Amino acid sequence: MAIKLDPRTKLVITLGITSLAIFYDNPVKLLILLLCAAGLLPVFGVDFKRLACSIKPYLFLLLILFVVQVVFTPGGDTLLAWGPLRLAGTRGLVLGSTVVLRLLIVIAAGILLTTSNSRDFISGLVQWKIPYEIAFMVSVTIRFLPVFKDECVNVVTAVQLRGVEFKRVEWGKKIDLFRCLFMPLVYGALIKAQELSIAMETRGFKAYPRRTYLRQLSLKTADYISMTAVLTMVLLLMGLEISLV
Amino acid sequence: MLQWKKQKGAYSRDDSLYSEKDGSVYLELNHISFSYPGCSKPALTDINLSFRQEGITAVIGPNGCGKTTLTKVMCGILRPGSGEVRLQGQCLKEFRLAQVGRRIGYVFQNPGQQLFCSTVEEEIGFGLTNRGEEPALVKEKVDFYLNYFELSPHRKAFPLHLSYGEKQRVAIAAVLAGEPGFLILDEPTVGLDNFRKSLLLKILRKVAELARGVVFVSHDAGFIDQAAERVITLENGQVQCDSMRR
Secondary structure (H helix, E strand, O other), X not given: OOOOOOHHHHHHHHHHHHHHHHHOOOHHHHHHHHHXXXXXXXXXXXXXXXXXXXXXHHHHHHHHHHHHHHHHOOOOOEEEEEOOEEEEEHHHHHHHHHHHHHHHHHHHHXXXXXXXXXXXXXXXXHHOOOOHHHHHHXXXXXXXXXXXXXXXXXXXXXXXXXXXXXXXXXXXXXXXXXXXXXXXXXXXXXXHHHHHHHHHHHOOOOOOOOOOOOOOOOOOHHHHHHHHHHHHHHHHHHHHHHHHO | OOOEEEEOOEEEEOHHHHHHHHHHEEEEEEEEEEOOOOOOOOOEEEEEEEEEOOXXXXXXXXXXXXXXXXXXXXXXXXXXXXXXXXXXXXXXHHOOHHHHHHHEEEEOOOHHHHOOOOOHHHHHHHHHHHOOOOHHHHHHHHHHHHHHOOOHHHOOOOHHHOOHHHHHHHHHHHHHHOOXXXXXXXXXXXXXXXXXXXXXXXXXXXXXXXXXXXXXXXXXXXXXXXXXXXXXXXXXXXXXXXXXXX
16 A cells, blocks of 8 residues: 655655765665665555666666766776776776666656656645746646657657668768757757647636635645654764765 | 458458468458556457558547557557567567568658658658668659659758648658558548648559558548548457458
């Protein structure tokens, strides 16, 4: 049975986890944090399959980041060399692992935000006195991320269906191909923004200075306990990290 | 002529009648089922269909009955949950999407989804250029399709700036220029006026005459009557009827 918390509580938990991920520099601590973040997801009804699906599209990017860090970071003992050329060092390995783990933590924590709907997020943020325009922009961003992802997939599919194999295209032509991939995405995003603004205007966005809400969110005991526990733990861990340095 | 008989609530291919001409089957769907992630109701259930490189087939049915899903499964954009799609006798899983694209031309329901070049002429010639065709041949084909679909005035226009109907024509022209062995069009008549519909009909007939099968999804009764030789009716993700008209 998944626990139901206020979207603001989830935001605080996500911010807490991502702050620690940025704060920590040690791969072991980051790995523990990742396991904690991943372990937290089933509590909110997110299974590991969904986590794996969310991470899968970024695996290639993570691998490239890791390899770049390992190869190009100087310092530390040499682990792998090809003649005089150093291919991997201990410092690079640590930095590469740190970057990858940090990103995995951000993705895992981000999934937590998807367990509440965007309307509740707006409502919660506005009740925290955040201007409605900013709260709305945040919710629109969250709302359109999957659409943007779908459009990326569509363009790549359309290019492939014209008989073009990305892997077999020469490097010189690849740049031109990437222009083909990005142009409809950027243009599509601009068109969508324009159409959305017109639709909002026609539905009376900001017609009145004060907005009222049918549904009011209220923080419950579980929310206060969760927020206090997360904030206390994050501050304690950060304090401990500073005192150890 | 294909012969079909009803089995277990859905129409299935009669293998005994079909086996004689099995060699000429271009695209074959065997017991295809498909469900979208997170949906309990399957989009397609036990679909059995075969297509040869001839004639024009219409796929019809109410909204949400699985027409677009079926066409996407047919060209490998979606992988079926169970069953097998065979292209030229080989399992579709053995092909990369680009390899399928060279054999099957697919026109999306929303033309904006498949336009990605900076000019209309570049869009039409994109597939040919990237397959290494001679520039002179590419130009010749691009000119032909620009003229045929009356897109010459928009030759240098940005495809995504065009009207819906114009985008539709560019998308169709771009796919036809690749001269695929089989053509699938998802709602090709949306946004086209009667004159452009007649042009589309003419070219689909021409494509079919060149021994290339054509499958299109449509709600346009008039166009279906004029174009389709075979009509497949879908309902709730199942083939309800598969009939030859001519």
